[in-house]
Amino acid sequence: MITTYNSDVLLKLFGEPITYEGRTIKAVVEIGEYDGKGSGFATGLSDKAKVWVKVKDVVLPKAKDVILIKGKKWYVDHISDSDDGMHCLEIVANVRTVRP
Structure with a gap:
């Protein structure tokens, strides 16, 4: 059985406003716990999270795109x-980054 979802309902129930590259859109945000694994930018430490955005709102996301969530600056690591x-x-x- 294939389960489908309605992105409008998902964002209405769980979405919050974020600013993606200067544009305010709705997204589902999941702030993760620190896991010490670093990021795609460098070997080191970072805060991590996931955001779900509509394809029509962010057609071509790319690494280092800037996202503001409740005033905090985040960067896209990868899709x-x-x-x-x-x-x-x-x-x-x-x-x-961790210094040797």
């Missing part, structure tokens, strides 16, 4: 999943 309706973006903030 972890995508379908016809939504992208799931892995994002990072407070990226700190």
Whole structure:
């Protein structure tokens, strides 16, 4: 059985406003716990999160796109999943490199 979803309902129930590259859109935000694995930008430490955005709102997300969530600046690390309706973006903030 294939389960489908309605992105409008998902965003209405769980969405919150974010600013993506200067544009305010709705997204589902999941702030993750620190896991010490670093990010795609550098070997080091960072805060991590996932955001689900509509494809029509963010057609071509790319690494280092800037997202503001409740005043905190985040950066797109990579697209972890995508379908016809939504992208799931892995994002990072407070990226700190580890010195050898």
